[in-house]
Amino acid sequence: MDKNKLFPDYVFETSWEVCNKVGGIYAVLSTRAKTLQDKIKDHVIFIGPDCWGEKVCPFFKEDNSLFPQWRSKVAGEGLKVKIGRWTVPGEPIAILVDYHPFFADKDRIYGQLWEDFQVDSLHAYGDYDDSLMFSYAAGKVVESFYNANIPAGKKVVFHVNEWQTAVAALYIQKVLPQIGTIFTTHATGIGRSIAGNNKPLYDYLSAYNGDQMACELNMQSKHSVEKQTAKYVDCFTTVSDITARECKELLDKPVDVVLPNGFEDDFVPKGRAFTAKRKAARKALLDVANALTGSQFGDDTLIISTSGRYEFRNKGIDVFIDAMNRLRLSDKLKRNVVAFIAVPGWVKGPRKDLQDRLVFDTPYTEALPNPVITHELYNEGDDRVLGMMRWLGMDNGKDSKVKVIFVPCYLIGDDGIFDKPYYDIILGNDLCIYPSYYEPWGYTPLEAVAFKVPCITTDLAGFGLWANKEKGTGEYSKIEDGAEVVHRTDSNYNEVADNxxxxxxxxxxxxxxxEDMCRKKAGTLAKKALWSKFFRYYEEAYDFALRKAMKRMESVKAKAAQQA
Known part of the structure; x- marks a missing residue:
């Protein structure tokens, strides 16, 4: 670390995904936690929403020995918290806060946000209220903890992720101006919405007006809190150069630092453990495919998958299905292929008929009814994955060399079919495919190569652009390099599917x-994205934020001296 850079004595960080595994930001924060712990042991404190109530959070371990005096004090301040540790490598301190009591004060909070920072909450709907009440509660937790536990003069940074927690940074900047604030947008709300509504994002990016598009797409309030936080926060950041351009055009604020997403290889088993887990994962995937389709796939089957948030166009789920269909119709394919689509849908529960077959673990020659899905859905007739497969005639027929299977749930170890967490499944693949249209970074391809699974992605993903850059020749990365990067634009869908x-x-x-060489190259590429390589960008952001906070405090002191 550069000795001339300021580094915090304490780091608070909040996200809707702290101890709450619902998306890629969980992986970003949970894998970076150990690096922070190694630098400032137990002076990094994560704050997440208490979504669990009386249930036990599977990612959190309560510890009543932590901060006993503050625990009683914070209760007296009307904050209901659970204090413990996030059960990830490094086991950082985590505080889960119940934000529901703040709904009673919602109108006053929104009025104050407008008065202080011009955040427009008039058009709020959906998850806006939950997000902002949690964000406000997180800010109150930081305020209380700081005043009770942190000695004067210590350098402190508060890092908020996505619009859902942005208000916490604004609140802290107002009540504790000595704290440096950082806001990371992992994807602009308006950019994601433009792309998700089938509008061309990239060809017309410079012509879009963010405020105008927010009105057109009914995104005014979410856009407002994101834009105003970007404007007022000490250090505004995003995760890739492609999203930095988006921020400048749609939020009218250039980013101060780009923070690419790294990975921690503590999550990846080594040696014999890796071999055993890969073998177990392949067996689990093939067992499900065989039981569902009545096939007898052997270990020479090519296992493929895609995964991520259920954004049909943005994540390229449509292209993935289309590409698998074109593969199915090709007369050049000589191997059997099983392709899994692991994206969480409106799941009702695991299929009982599939569970029964998996329990008995005997060969079947007849497929189950609807042999394309592992779980029951509430909206099976309206689901877009199933709808596209029906439209293309992809019914996993007996003679098809390509079987596509939809796994519409989070793989956290309790889904009722695989009952293995995602990281114990992904390493069973031979190839992962993420043909994203809108992907600020792309954590799924980084996870794939970290587990030595070669992947295909696009140059509209931050990870894809980074992989091209790492090749160092000016050419596009190929599968022989560990990751194939396919050129994608607003209008070349068919070319991408064919490629x-x-x-x-x-x-x-x-x-x-x-294959072994491709797998080795994938692992080598992943090592270039370890947090030990990428954390220097965070050091830059911490320094930037702390210097802004110091300057603000000098201004506050000068103003106080004048008034005295």
Whole structure:
């Protein structure tokens, strides 16, 4: 670390995904936690929402020995918190706060936000109220903890992630101006919405007006809190150069620092443990495929998957299905392929008929009814994955060399079919495909290569652009480099689907030596994205925020001296 840079004595960080595994930010924060713990042991404190009530949070371990005096004090301040540790490598301190009591004061809070920071909450709907009440509660927790536990003169940073927690930074900047504030948008709300509404984002980015588009797409309040926080916070950041351009155009505020998402390889088993887990994962995937479709797939089957948030166009789920269909219709494919789509839908529960077959673990020759999905859905007739597969005639027929299986739930170990967490499943794949249209960074391809699974992604993903850059030749990264980066634009959908099909066809012809080399290169690429390589960008952001806070405090002191 540069000795001329300021580094915090304490770091508070909040996100809707602290101890709450609902998306990629969980992986960003949970894998970075150990790096922070190694630098400032137990002086990094994560704050998350208490979504669990009386239930036990599977990612959190309460510890009543932590901060006993503050525990009683904070209760007297009307804050209901659980204090413990996040059960990830490094086991950082985590505080879960019940934000529901603040709903009674919602109108006053929104009025104050407008008065102080011009945050427009008039058009709020959906998850806006929950998010902002949690954000406000998180700010109150930081305020209380700081006043009770942190000695004067200590350098403190408060880092908030996404619009859902932005208000916490604004609140702290007002009540504790000595704290440096950082706001990271992992994807602008308005950019994601433009892309998700089938509008061309990239060709017309410079012509879009963020405020105007927010009105058109009914995003005014979410856009407002994101834009105003970007304006007022000490250090505004995002995760890739492609999203930095988006922030400048749609939020009217250039980012101060780009913070690419790294990974911590503590999550990846080593040596014999890796081999055993890969073997177990492949067996689990093939067992489900065999039981569902009445097939007898052997270990020479090419196992493929895509995963992530259920954003049909943005995550390229549509292209993935189309590419698998084109692969299915190709006369060049010589190997059997099983492709899994692991994105959480409106799931009702695991299929009982599939569970029964998996329990008995005997070969079946007949497929189950609807052999394309592992769980029951509430909205099966309206689901877009199933709808596109029906439209293309992808019914996992007996003679098809390509079977596509929809896994519409979070893989956290209790889904009723696999009953393994995602990281114990992903390493069973031969190839992962993430043909994103809108992907500020792309944690899923980084996770894949970290588990030595080669992947296909696009140059509209921050990770894809980074992989191209790491190749160092000015050419696009290829599957032989560990990650194939496909060129994608607003209008070349068919070309992307064909390119993915062709890469899979080529990979399916590789012998074991070639596959092992691709897997080795994937692991090598992942090591270039370890937090030990990327944390320097955070050091830059911490320094930037702390210097802004120091300057603000000098101004406050000068003003106080004048008034005296």
């Amino acid at each position: 993915i099909r062709d890469v899979v066809l080529r990979y399916s012809t590789f012998d074991k030596k070639q």
